[in-house]
Amino acid sequence: MSALPKLAVWKLASCDGCQLTLLDCEDELLTLSGQVEIAHFLEASSAADPGPYDLSLVEGSVTTAADAERVRHIRAVSRRLVTIGACATAGGIQALRNFADVEEFRAAVYARPDYIETLATSTPVSAHVPVDFELQGCPIDRRQLIEVITAHLAGRKPGIPGHSVCFECKRRGTVCVTVAHGTPCLGPVTHAGCGAICPAYGRGCYGCFGPSSSTNLPALIPRLRTDGLDDRDVLRLLRTFNAYAPAFAEASTALDRDEGSTP
Amino acid sequence: MTHRGSRVLRVGSLSRVEGEGALHLRVHGGRVSEARLQIYEPPRFFEAFLRGRAYTEPPDITARVCGICPVAYQMSACAAVEDACGVSVGGQLAELRRLLYCGEWIESQTLHIYLLHAPDFLGCVSVIDLARTHRADVERGLRLKQTGNALMELLGGRAIHPVNVRVGGFHRAPTREELRPLYERLKRAMDDAWATVRWVSRFDFPDAACDEDFFALSEAGRYAIAAGTPTVLPGDGGPQRAFPVRDFSEHVVERQVPHSTGLQSELDGRRHLTGSLARYAINGRLLSPPARQAAREAGLGPVCRNPFRSIVVRAVEVLYAIDEAMRIIDAYERPPRPSVEVPPRAGTGHGATEAPRGLLYHRYTLDADGTVTDARLVPPTAQNQGAIEEDLRRLVQGAMDDGDPGDTELTALCERVIRNHDPCISCSTHFLELTVERV
Numbered sequence: 001m002s003a004l005p006k007l008a009v010w011k012l013a014s015c016d017g018c019q020l021t022l023l024d025c026e027d028e029l030l031t032l033s034g035q036v037e038i039a040h041f042l043e044a045s046s047a048a049d050p051g052p053y054d055l056s057l058v059e060g061s062v063t064t065a066a067d068a069e070r071v072r073h074i075r076a077v078s079r080r081l082v083t084i085g086a087c088a089t090a091g092g093i094q095a096l097r098n099f100a101d102v103e104e105f106r107a108a109v110y111a112r113p114d115y116i117e118t119l120a121t122s123t124p125v126s127a128h129v130p131v132d133f134e135l136q137g138c139p140i141d142r143r144q145l146i147e148v149i150t151a152h153l154a155g156r157k158p159g160i161p162g163h164s165v166c167f168e169c170k171r172r173g174t175v176c177v178t179v180a181h182g183t184p185c186l187g188p189v190t191h192a193g194c195g196a197i198c199p200a201y202g203r204g205c206y207g208c209f210g211p212s213s214s215t216n217l218p219a220l221i222p223r224l225r226t227d228g229l230d231d232r233d234v235l236r237l238l239r240t241f242n243a244y245a246p247a248f249a250e251a252s253t254a255l256d257r258d259e260g261s262t263p
Numbered sequence: 264m265t266h267r268g269s270r271v272l273r274v275g276s277l278s279r280v281e282g283e284g285a286l287h288l289r290v291h292g293g294r295v296s297e298a299r300l301q302i303y304e305p306p307r308f309f310e311a312f313l314r315g316r317a318y319t320e321p322p323d324i325t326a327r328v329c330g331i332c333p334v335a336y337q338m339s340a341c342a343a344v345e346d347a348c349g350v351s352v353g354g355q356l357a358e359l360r361r362l363l364y365c366g367e368w369i370e371s372q373t374l375h376i377y378l379l380h381a382p383d384f385l386g387c388v389s390v391i392d393l394a395r396t397h398r399a400d401v402e403r404g405l406r407l408k409q410t411g412n413a414l415m416e417l418l419g420g421r422a423i424h425p426v427n428v429r430v431g432g433f434h435r436a437p438t439r440e441e442l443r444p445l446y447e448r449l450k451r452a453m454d455d456a457w458a459t460v461r462w463v464s465r466f467d468f469p470d471a472a473c474d475e476d477f478f479a480l481s482e483a484g485r486y487a488i489a490a491g492t493p494t495v496l497p498g499d500g501g502p503q504r505a506f507p508v509r510d511f512s513e514h515v516v517e518r519q520v521p522h523s524t525g526l527q528s529e530l531d532g533r534r535h536l537t538g539s540l541a542r543y544a545i546n547g548r549l550l551s552p553p554a555r556q557a558a559r560e561a562g563l564g565p566v567c568r569n570p571f572r573s574i575v576v577r578a579v580e581v582l583y584a585i586d587e588a589m590r591i592i593d594a595y596e597r598p599p600r601p602s603v604e605v606p607p608r609a610g611t612g613h614g615a616t617e618a619p620r621g622l623l624y625h626r627y628t629l630d631a632d633g634t635v636t637d638a639r640l641v642p643p644t645a646q647n648q649g650a651i652e653e654d655l656r657r658l659v660q661g662a663m664d665d666g667d668p669g670d671t672e673l674t675a676l677c678e679r680v681i682r683n684h685d686p687c688i689s690c691s692t693h694f695l696e697l698t699v700e701r702v
Contacts, residue, residue, distance in 0.1 A: 013305040016281050017330020017423040023378060024412060024422060026405040030398075033391040044378060045389030046278035046678065063305040093327045096312040105311035112519050116306055139330060139423040197420040201427045202601070203434040206323065208424070236317060241327065 005054035005153060008040035010074055012060030012067045013094055013122065017139040018085035019043055019059050025142055032146075035153060051077035055152050061087040061122045063094060068119070068128055075129035082148055083125045086138035086241045090210050093138075095122040095244035099256070122244070133158060138208040138241040141193045162213025164188055165205050168196035177204055184227040186237060189215040189247070210242035217251035231255055274674050279379040279389070281331050281687045282644075286677055288655070293663055298655035300648055300681065310638045318344050318607050318633035319430050325625070325640065326424045329687055331374070334367035334415065335618030336625075336640075337428040338489050343625040344430045346508075347612025348633075350605045355598040356432040357489070362591045363418045363425070364489045364616070368584040369452075370411030370422060371619040372539075372577045375685045376463065377404030380574050383679045384466040400462060403455045407581065410452040414588060417445055432602030439595055446592045449585050456582035457557065463574045464561035471658060472568045474498040475534045475650045477541035480617055481505065486549045486583060487542070489616050495530060496545050496566075503545070508613045511624050515641060527648045528641070536650040537621025537643045538685065539576040540567055551590070554583035570654055570683040577685075607633025618643055620687050644686045651684050 009019050023029065023044060039049035056078035062068050075081055083089045091098065097105055102120045106113040125131055135148055135158075144160055151158040161167075165187035169176060177183035177199045185204030187196070191212045198205045217238075224234050238252040274286040283304045289297035309328055313321060321340035326333035338360060345352060352360070378390040381404075387393040394401040412422040418437060419425025427434050476498050480491030493514070494505040506514055515535075517528040529535070543558075544566040550558065558579045567576055611628045621643030628637040658680050662668050668676070 011283060013307055015327050015330040015333075017327075017333070020330045020374075020423060023374065024408075026409040026412070029405065030391075030394055030401070033394070038389070038391055041389075042276055042278045042283075043281065044279065045391065046382075047388035047392070048276075048278070063307070067305065093309075093312075093324065094307040097308060100312070102308075105308045106306075108311045108314070109306065109308055110519060115519060118306055138327065139421075194421070198426050198434075201420050201433075201435045203426065203429075206426075233317070236320070240320075240324065 004035065004037040006039040006049065006051070007036040007149070008051065008053040008056045008074075008078065009038075009043070010040070010056060010058045010060075011042070012058065012071065012088065012125075013063040014060030014085065014087040014092060016043065016059070018088075018137075019057070021084075021140050021142050021145055022057070025146060028146055032149070036149070052079065053077060054079050055149070056081045057084050058082070058088050058125050059084050061092045061094060061124060062128055063119055063122045064117055065119065066117075071125055071128050080132045080152060081125070081129070082133045082135060082152075083131055084135050084145065085140050086136065086208065086210055087122075088125045089134040089136050089245075090242045091122040091124050091244035093241050093243070096239060097122055098244050099239065099252075124244070135160065136191045136210045137193050141195070144193050161192060163192050164212040165190045165192055165194070165196050165199075165209070168192050168194070169199050172196050172200060174199045177202070178223070178227060182227050184224045184229050184233075184237070186220075189217055189220055206237065206240065207248065208241045210245045211247035215247045217247065221251065221255070231258065274677060277678060277681060279382070279678075279682055281329070284681075284686070286655070286681070288659060288673070288677065290659075290663065293667070295656050295660045295663065298652050298659060300651050300655070300686075310640060313627075313635050313638035316635050318348070318627070318629050318635060321625070321627060321635065321638070322428050322430060323424075323426075328640065328642070330423050331371055331687060332367060332618045332620065332623075333424045334364055334419070334428070335616055335623050337425065338364060338616040339614045339623045339625040340627075341428065341430050342490065342614025342616060343612045343627050344614070344629070345605055345612065346614055347610045347627055347629050348605050348608055349610070350431065350603060352432055352603055355596055356436070356601075356603065358591050358595065359418065359433060359436060361489045362588055363415065363428070365584040365588040365591070366411050366414030366418065368411070368488070368619055369581055369588070370408055370415060372581045372584075373404055373408040373411060373459075375619070376459065376574055376577050376581070377401065377408070379685070380682050381463065381466075383682060384463075384574075403458055407452055407455045407459065410448055410455075410585070413448060414445060417441065429602055431605040434601060436597055436601040438597050442592045442595055446589055449589045449592070452585050453553075453582070456578070456585050460557045460561050460575070460578040460582060463578045466574070468569060468571045470569070471571055471654075473536060473540075473570055473650065473654055474568070475536040475653070476530055477544045478530055478535045478537045478646070479541040479545045479622060480615060481545055484549065486546045486587075487617055491615070491617070493615060493622065494545050495535070496541070508615045508624070511613060511615065511641070512626070512639075515624070515646065517641065517645065528646045529649065530646075534649045534653060535646060537646050539573050539580055540570065541621065542617060543567060543576045543579070550579070550583050551586045553586050554579055557582050570680070573683050573685070607631070611637075620644060620685050621647060642687070647684055647686065651681060651686065654680050654683070
């Protein structure tokens, strides 16, 4: 019998990118496999241990009744449950249905919508069960993932700061794209973790890590307008990969009321 | 061995595939009456919510269909939007796109070879398990995969959902100096690629042959990756034929079946297969000299129809992608601007590129200000599903004829058959034409 802590990786509605992040830890993967027992990880292994598990990483959002049931099971067999990525943490891109009519979506995509089972909403795992930690990002960052797993093994709180992408730009020495070029950028309200790659590649942040721990969208939106976005553009920018994250959803819904059009 | 008249085999969750699927097999009197690959990945409605988005958004948005081949989605999206706007991107920008795509081929094909597929041939449940007995091989695979990731990270900003791609080109084009260290790294990776081809070519391959029509892009003078003309190599020995990308929907007709959220499709009324086997059969003579030599040494003829040997073809393609990436970097001159202007206009555009798993088609209709009014995505796995089911039916039948194997053995065989095709199940997207199956 293995005395190692048991790790499980689960997937709900998602693109697989966040669990792939674990397989992208090429330098750490074999070391990690000596410190935890990868007990359940369908994408990587055909051996499945029924649990219970010390740590469950959950990717993907809840979009079907069966997945809502499954997430309760995962909670029941996991000592700690960590969500990985925008889908599991904020409902993901598929949460765009939450601002629209899912019946219309279903009919637009499928000739036989009656074959397709889906809930009217895409919701984060925390809407269904208690969650111990939420790791943001679309996709999550490899270094942050290693930190979360390591912290769990050491029995401490993960050192994932809640500050914004702006801090990472400063640290990286990237000139502010908004100040220097008037490029619209969600950096001031977006959670750090990616390493501020978009500004380093000459584009504004598009918010794929979701809201930082303190956001001030009412202050940022006028600035986005000054930088050339109309309200429809701002609405689209907020409604992408983290559309259902409370801070973004609130701001976009307020805009939608003023604008009266939904992208 | 007992011979049972009738049984149903269910594999609840397929492992070591991308996305979520299950398998349902029905056997009556020693005959396989039904083999269904069931995709239960919940639908995510990409084609519905793309409507109303700006024409600049599909590359970032559709990347999220699949974390394992985001570049493929970005490239097909760019090609389709640019087609709608009447713009073509050539020169060094097109070369940079091909270079980024090489990074994804190296990363994704190596992931498939080492982490998903090789354990089947060596009797292991996972790459971790494999590392216990084949540590050096696994380390080589991880190193190779990391080289693909490094290429995507430099050019795309990150390996999963790169940020640097845009309609018209890139947000920022790298300098020659920035690409140089990558060249050195790729040069070292060549040794690992050769060792991979040799390693997988010595695996024990069951006898098998598929008879589907092969379907891949072809391009004049080079192995098609980021562009080309849809080309069909019939399985019955008929002549090769091609058609323009804009006619894709007339040839590839999709239907919805009750057991799957992914759609199934036929090409001119027949089952077809996209991906490495098809690409190699259609374009193999256009591989670079080292890749052709690797194919020869690995014992691949001009056409390989054994799905179990697809791992060898993938290894050859990894070697080619490395060679090609080095060629592009060597000849690279930084373009004066990182992208060309793409002014919006009303119209419909089509784009197809070669995802690691096969041909990926996008179509967008835009209105005059560039708002997307209609979107259609046809991923390779949806196209391959019929061929995978036929493979399952044929190989399970063969196993039954050779003496009825137990459920555990049969399950293992079915999982192997599915993994041969590198299915990417997250890409369940949508549909067009309806056929109701009455069982």
